[in-house]
Amino acid sequence: MILQTALLIALVIFSVLAIVLKDLLRSAISLAVSSLLLGIVFFRMNAPYAGVFEISVVAGLITVLFILTIALTKSGDEVRESRLVNWVFPVVFVAFIVIDALVMKGLMGKIPALAAGAESGTFGDVLWRGRTLDLVGQIAVILAGVFAVLALFRKRDKHD
């Protein structure tokens, strides 16, 4: 329980750091650490596959992409944010924590739930037999992503 709480608190701290830090590289690394911690939480809560994907894809692959992109940008490209932005996040965050502390504990006890049954099974079963349509959707998202990259980084012919 103590370990779990510590993991969750660290998760929140690193997520906040990812938002507040001005240095993009540090921000990306904080995000990676927070998703690593989330992966561990998943693993401890009997969701090993979710944990594996969280750590390999979000903490690993996406961080590599972020860092590559940051390496490709030149310094001096910073866009100055308005002062308001510096205030909005802390205010919303504190308000969220307060509401969370007041409401969530009472609410969690009251959530009625039916037993999960229909969509359980081994990972492979769920993915291939249970959620086949989502795989078609996944393929479509990947196609869309590939075509988007091809379109946005094409040589500009006559236009523009």
Added chain:
Amino acid sequence: MIILFVVLPLIVAGLLPLVGKVSRRVLPDVLANATLLVLLGYAAVAGRALIAGGPVLQQSSWFGEAINIRLALDGFSLLMLVAIALVGLAASLFSIDYMEHYGAKANYYALYLVMIAGMNGLVLATDLFSVYVFLEVAAVASYALVAYGLGHDELEAAFKYLMLSVVASAFLVAAIAVVFGMTGSLDFAAVAAGLRELGAGPVLGIAAALFLLGFGLKAALVPFHAWLPDAHPSAPAPISAVLSGLLIKVSGVYALARIFLNVIGLTPALSTVLMGLGTVSMVAAAFLALGQKDMKRMLAYSSISQVGYVVLGIGIGTPLGIAGGLFHLFNHALAKGLLFLTSGSVQQATGTRDMDAMGGLAKRMPVTAATNLIGSLSIAGVPPLNGFWSKLIIIVALVQAGHPVFAVIAVLASVLTLWYYLLIQRKAFFGKLDEKWAAVKEAPFWMTVATVLLALLCVGIGILFASTVTTWIQPAADVLADGLHAVTGSWGF
């Protein structure tokens, strides 16, 4: 084989970049338009026969292995499929000439077909998570299509659109997680049955609020509309037509109506919230549209206002109100598609979207001016065009359901609509022709074909509105009016 609606455009999209290596223009044009023509034929001709004996459900097997692809085609999804294929085909015909100077046409059509596949998949999906997945398919393709011109404005608009759309998706995933946590299922039928069994008031309220935020952002209802007036005008004209005509309706209104009416169930409180949001959008966006100088931006605000009508109609919850809302959804898809296409013709001919710089274009572009006039009058609700009948049904339904105040507001908003559409006519098409537009020519052949097709439909549906309502709108409205029973009764696999 209703899965064809999803798989066919995806397969063609996958082939298009390869085809583009062989033939840069002709083959991609033919393939993309032929695909949409096939889908239109399938939906419009075979569709009604398919659902004649109740909703079609499909659970396939693949090489003898049981796989779980559950799709359902009922009156409501069929209406949306027809609308998607119809406006999709018109916009893709328009693209033949319009996208010529953007380059990389094969790639453009590939993205376009993925977006169509995403919308079709969303409309046929039978579970909450699939709705989310296909919503993202259509959205990811649309971000790239908004940015397709690669200019500064396009990229900025696409980025803003992406950011707000991601927020919407986050709300939707949160809502789906809450519902899954309670019912242990994602399937529409099982969730509807589970929620009724649980009677979970306050927690369900939270889920409903999250759904409302998510779909409200997707449908660009006021006050969640900030992204739309940037994103829709910046896209190439055929994409603006599809985004305003279809995407906000499929990923906003369709999903919202399906989940609120068929899965969660429309409570009086929810009905009031929907009617309120619809009315605010209808009025606020109409006033905002009045002040615009950019033609496409005015049309974009008008979309927000008209989606307000649709949500108001569906929000009433009576069979007549729902029918009116869906009829207006269909009519607005056609007319707004038409208006964005004609604005694209004007922009291509003159190089500007600023209405103050135009004037007298009707003399040089008579067909574009005439089709634009038909679209404008249709949306403004002038008889005998299609938009008049759908607005009339919504207003009659409001009076019948005992909301005379809403009815009066709807009529007044309609007057505002007519006002700003007449502004477009006066500033852009009528009046004295400016010297600098002396060399302007009518739009090329395929662009004209696309606009004439949609204009004829606006007039035709206006004249044959009674048979359109009985054949297409009523079956769709019946599904929504049936409430939870529509999915729990006949969708149990």
